[in-house]
Amino acid sequence: MWISKQIPCVLVLGLLLQTEPLSAADDQLQWHGFLSQAVVHTNDNNVGGHSDDGLGLDMREVGANVSYRPNGDWLFSGQLLARWAGASDEGDPRVDYAFADRTLISDDSRRIGIQVGKVKNPYGLYNTTRDVAHTRPGILMPQSVYLDRIRDFYLAAPGVSLYGNHVHADWEINWRVNAMRPETDSKDLEHLFMLRDSPGSYHGRNSWLGQILAERDGGKLRLGLTLGQVKARYRPGMPDVFSAGESTLKPRLLSLEWNSENWSITGEYGRIRNQGRGYGPFGAGLEDPNTVETWYLQGTYRLDPALQVYLRRDAFYLNRKDRHGAGFAAATGLPPYLGYAEGWVLGARRDLGAWAFSGEVHRTEGTGWLSPMDTPLLSQRKNWRMLLLQAAYRF
Secondary structure, three states: OOOHHHHHHHHHHHHOOOOOOOOOOHOOOOEEEEEEEEEEEOOOOOOOOEEOOOOOOOOEEEEEEEEEEOOOOOOEEEEEEEEEEEEEEEEEEEEEEEEEEEEEOOOOOEEEEEEEEEEEEEOOOOOOOOOOOOHHHOOOOOOOOHHHHHHHHHHHHEEEEEEEEEEEOEEEEEEEEEEEOOOOOOOOHHHHOOOOOOOEEEOOOOOOEEEEEEEEEEEOOOEOOOOOOEEEEEOOOOOOOOOEEEEEEEEEEEEEEOOOOEEEEEEEEEEEEEEEEEEOOOHHHHHOEEEEEEEEEEEEEEEEEEEEEEEEEEHHHHHOOOOOOOOHHHHHHOOOHHHHEEEEEEEEEEEEEOOEEEEEEEEEEEOOOOOOOOOOHHOOEEEEEEEEEEEEOOO
């Protein structure tokens, strides 16, 4: 069984080590790959595996993507990934995305197209590029907005995506609307909704996400708004205290980024309205409406084109009206700091050709974004620190 699970990973790694690219005439066929390995140390709580008071080596990725453009109107693209990140992600190979892209309208000032398949979800500034370590704003995404513990729920989903690009004077406007069913095959998603591993499971329902992103002067200023309605239905197991309920998430996310030659200032602020229904008499807590609040602000300074340092402040609140968990503790009997997380991140990155070497120090109060699959809820500690080191390679 273990060998059978590793065969696709070995095939992906083999692609990465090829010295001759898989190419076709006029660059119709392109392929790329990436891998990363991180070392994690925490003084309390586990992140991405066994890191508490030790060195965790469980965080790694290996992936390959391929795209084929037979002509100017069609594009076929897909990516295979194996990812390790503790108990919630144990390296099982999966298709990250796979879609067919058809250009419908194209002229000097606009382009409109459609994608069908497993399409990337428009969410914030980084969701569509978060799959490759080199394109992230740090080793870890800002966990306030981009929760790694439910990465698959955010990244891509089966559906249809209509998108457009318009150029007017100094501005470029990009928009995208996805109709999809989110991927919900994650025990961490159950923990996030129910604070437990229930015998049933969630299944995606018809949902949508839309985004408009405006860029000025070639990306010196970027402004974005993401809206949506994402639904997941719970199917009870045996035995189960919950009925067949449904949860609806309505995200609203504002994004802003300013770039100069040496500086980048990035901030995102989001609210996610959470409403459940139909869970039965034992699911009253799942049906109480609440609004999750998330934000981060990051400043990045480039000492030279290949060396940068950054400082980030971020916050995550399960309920914006109960930011520090007093009501959460009264309702659940759990420590209040499980309902929020506030932290600082100081990091640096050095690029050497196709390699990127990064380091981060985290100081966090609260555990709202931690996975209870790595650190059980009653074992989590309020104040904790983390050191992250990572080497990443791409081509």
